[in-house]
Amino acid sequence: MTSRVVVAMQGVTKSYPNGRVALRGVDLVIPEGDFVFLVGPSGAGKSTVIKLLIRDELPTKGAVLLDGRDLGKLKRRDVPKIRRKIGIVFQDFKLLPTKSVRDNVAFALEVIGTPRREITPAVDRALRVVGLTGQADQLPSQLSGGEQQRTAIARALVHNPRLFIADEPTGNLDPLISWEIIQLLLRINEMGVTVLMATHNAEVVTAVRKRVVALEDGRIVRDQVAAAYEREA
């Protein structure tokens, strides 16, 4: 199949009940297999874009399509199904402290009703991708920050998502570890998963030379392939 569109935002405006307008007429298309950096100062609307994509929020105006489905027209009971097309990681990892690495990853499959015999091989595969096979039985508290984020990445990957969203994944990590995480995300992208990464990490963005979508005050001010963090002359 020729490159399908994973994300399409058409004229999306989002204003919150408190009157704040987070997005103003945003158009964004992300084809399958793309790697996109979403950059911009705090409050520019990056978080709102992500909330709209996982349908935590609905657009005030315009439409958000994920894998061809209009999220605004989704029935409530279909919301979980669309979330299964997405894997997401955050700055604060959101791991369950009482569960081992393996159980944290398996949790994502258990709670969507995956049969047990399919869980073990899928978890093993995800742990291999992130390189945590050796730490599978440790608790999050026994891991370094980078390992914790890789656990979260394995959990976001284990159900074969169409879109991988990383929300400031390196925000809590030192530069060297950040690079490891970026390398991992690039490898996941090479495996065919579409990646959208919201970040402030200028160094990384500029070095990797991928598509950059820059938000400012709720508008897309730049959408450039093989770009740097800042606008270049």
Added chain:
Amino acid sequence: MMAFIAFSLRRAWEGFRGNGLMSAAATATMVLMLVLLSGLIILLTGLDSTLKSVEDEVQVVAYLRDSSTQSEISSLQTSLRNMPQVTLVGYVSKDQAYNDFVTRHPDQVDVIKSLPNNPMPASLRINLRDPNDYVDVASYLKNNPDVERVLNIKQTVDQMVTVINVLRAGGVGILLVVGLIVLFIIVNTIRLAVVSRADEIEIMRLVGASDAFIRWPFVFEGAIVGLLGAVITIGLLFPITALLSPYLNVLPVEAGLTVGQNVALIVLGSGVGIGVLGSYLSVRSYLHR
């Protein structure tokens, strides 16, 4: 479906064990509240049977004419027995009444013996299903030619009925208020236990768990808390009632096994019920947003 139930039960048990402190707090609250509730129920049951035995004491006493024949009296007895308000009709003959008087007032034996013949009338003693029916039965008897006189205790009966009704209503009122307080406190404790696991629920939502997969493990966990709390409560209740029963025996109540069984069932039902309800409501607020 079976896999889903197995999953939910396993997750519920994991959740209960994995959050020891919260589970213990919720269970302890459950036990305290259920002890309070069941103690109140036992007291009110005692009160109710005391009131019932007082009510059963109410009798309509009708003195019969000496001229009435035996067949007239027995046909009157039959018609009384056929009245729906009547539970029991007792007959006290003239001789019996005489003997009763002699036993009850031994100092006046000389007086009654000095009379030429037995002055005591025969009487019917009618027990009522409900003391409120006193007037109906009394007036029926008054109009009967075989009845000389009906003992008038209407005022006493009315006063008694009023006091009993106030006590009953008060008991039900207190039970309702305490029941609501118990419900409120347990639901809030369970809510705290659920709130402490907001992260877990958020992760479940993010990875696309359906509402049922999020809700039911928590509901089962609430049921576990309720069940455990109820079992502990019942375990505590038996020695407590055994300890107290000598003091409660002044009441004319069989505060024995039947009451115990009913209370155990109520404790079990309300424990599990409130546990389930509390979890259901607490998780719901996370799903609808």
